Amino acid sequence: MAIRRLLKTYAGLVPNPISRPTRDWHARTRGAEKVVSVCAYCAVGCSQLVYTRDGRIVDVEGNDDSPINAGTLCPKGAATSGLMASPHRITTVKYRAPHSDHWEDRPLAWAMERIAQRVKQTRDVAFHEKNAAGVTVNRTLAIGHLGGATLDNEENYLIKKLFTAGLGIVAVENQARI
Ligand code: SF4
Numbered sequence: 001m002a003i004r005r006l007l008k009t010y011a012g013l014v015p016n017p018i019s020r021p022t023r024d025w026h027a028r029t030r031g032a033e034k035v036v037s038v039c040a041y042c043a044v045g046c047s048q049l050v051y052t053r054d055g056r057i058v059d060v061e062g063n064d065d066s067p068i069n070a071g072t073l074c075p076k077g078a079a080t081s082g083l084m085a086s087p088h089r090i091t092t093v094k095y096r097a098p099h100s101d102h103w104e105d106r107p108l109a110w111a112m113e114r115i116a117q118r119v120k121q122t123r124d125v126a127f128h129e130k131n132a133a134g135v136t137v138n139r140t141l142a143i144g145h146l147g148g149a150t151l152d153n154e155e156n157y158l159i160k161k162l163f164t165a166g167l168g169i170v171a172v173e174n175q176a177r178i
Contacts, residue, residue, distance in 0.1 A: 029059050039077040040152035046077050057085050123167060144171035
């Protein structure tokens, strides 16, 4: 009690033991606009809080109010802001030409165009309306698609719809098993 009384008496007279820079530190989300969202990656449907400032995402966190994830996110959901806003994000495609021994950087648009041409050419020569028994199959077994963990729900929906129903590709798979 005596110490507490002493501290009270001399409060304001002794220097603050916390430095000004430390006192001025604050969360990167302070003053940012907060929007409630849903993680795009899987059917668990974890709720996220997306913080933006000047139109740019500054942080994505789990939403405490969600009965599904109660403020938590798995490593994939927790890395959402990094995936969208990281300056280290790779924006070109690695391409190795046939018989080449090295990789080249190519623009994404170039790769998309090339893939589209190859899919069209392959499907044109390897699409079968009927199988050997005469049963209608409308499929090609010459093309496959393997998705990755960073595809979101909407992208997977479109991939499945286009590649299976649209192009007749049977081998459509995703690492995340959505
Ligand atoms: S990917 Fe992770 S954070 Fe996102 S909804 Fe699924 S479990 Fe939740």
